[in-house]
Amino acid sequence: MAAQSTELDDRAVVSVRNASRTYFLGEPVHALKDLSLSLPDGSFTAVMGPSGSGKSTLMNLLGCLDTPDEGTIEIDGQSVAELSDAKRARLRGTKIGFVFQQFNLMPRLTAAENVTLPMVFNDVIDTNRRERARDLLGRVGLGDRxxxxxxxxxxxxRQRVAIARALANEPTLILADEPTGNLDTETGEQIMSLFEELNDEGRTILMVTHERHIAEHADRIVHLLDGELERIESLEGDG
Structure with a gap:
C-alpha cells in the first residue's frame, strides 16, 4: 500500500515537528529521530512497530509525560515544551484522555468513582461529576454497573470503565496504549467497535498496538522503525 505524505496540517489537533528524544542508559539510546507527524481533527491513527521502534516514547511525548530534546510538539495549538510543569499537567488533564492495556483503575473505588477521578482533579462540582459518570458509563454500556x-x-x-474515565473531561485527544492487549478476541473487537463509535462522533484517537487486525480499525497506520517514521499506510476506503 502506498505511503502517505507526512506534510503537516496547521489545523491538526497534534503536530509533531522534527522531534527527537535520546535517553542515556550507559550509552545514548535514540528513541525517536527527527519525527514529524500530524493528527488531523477527528482522525483515528494506529501506531505499529517492533519493540524498540519508538512507540512508547511517542505515546509519552504526546501524553505530555515527556518532552523532546529537539523539535516541537503542539497539542491544540499549544507548544508542550514551552509550558511549565503545572501547565503541562493541566493540559494533560483537560485535553488528553488515556486508555491503558492494564486498565489502571483504582481497585477499591466503584466504576462511577473511577470515572469521576479526572473530574475531581479538574475541580468539577461534585453533583456534576456524579451525573457525568452515570452518563458516560451508560454510554459505554455499563449503566447497571x-x-x-x-x-x-x-x-x-474494566476497559469500558477506563474508556469512560478517559472521556470524563471532554478531551481533545484520546491516547490508547494496547487497549485490547489483555482481552480475548471477541471482547477486543467489542472494545474496538466502541472506539470506532467515538471516532465517528468526531473524537481524535491515537492507538498503539502490535496486532494488525486491531490496527485496521483505524483510518491509517503509522509504522515506526528504529525511532524513525518508516511510512504511513492509509486504510481509508478499505473494506
Missing part, C-alpha cells in the same frame, strides 16, 4: 468495583467486573467491562 455504577457501584461495582473493578474486581467485580470482567476485563472488557
Amino acid at each position: 455504577l457501584d461495582h468495583t473493578p474486581p467485580e467486573l470482567s476485563g472488557g467491562q
Whole structure:
C-alpha cells in the first residue's frame, strides 16, 4: 500500500515537528529521530512497530509525560515544551484522555468513582461529576454497573470503565496504549467497535498496538522503525 505524505496540517489537533528524544542508559539510546507527524481533527491513527521502534516514547511525548530534546510538539495549538510543569499537567488533564492495556483503575473505588477521578482533579462540582459518570458509563454500556468495583467486573467491562474515565473531561485527544492487549478476541473487537463509535462522533484517537487486525480499525497506520517514521499506510476506503 502506498505511503502517505507526512506534510503537516496547521489545523491538526497534534503536530509533531522534527522531534527527537535520546535517553542515556550507559550509552545514548535514540528513541525517536527527527519525527514529524500530524493528527488531523477527528482522525483515528494506529501506531505499529517492533519493540524498540519508538512507540512508547511517542505515546509519552504526546501524553505530555515527556518532552523532546529537539523539535516541537503542539497539542491544540499549544507548544508542550514551552509550558511549565503545572501547565503541562493541566493540559494533560483537560485535553488528553488515556486508555491503558492494564486498565489502571483504582481497585477499591466503584466504576462511577473511577470515572469521576479526572473530574475531581479538574475541580468539577461534585453533583456534576456524579451525573457525568452515570452518563458516560451508560454510554459505554455499563449503566447497571455504577457501584461495582473493578474486581467485580470482567476485563472488557474494566476497559469500558477506563474508556469512560478517559472521556470524563471532554478531551481533545484520546491516547490508547494496547487497549485490547489483555482481552480475548471477541471482547477486543467489542472494545474496538466502541472506539470506532467515538471516532465517528468526531473524537481524535491515537492507538498503539502490535496486532494488525486491531490496527485496521483505524483510518491509517503509522509504522515506526528504529525511532524513525518508516511510512504511513492509509486504510481509508478499505473494506
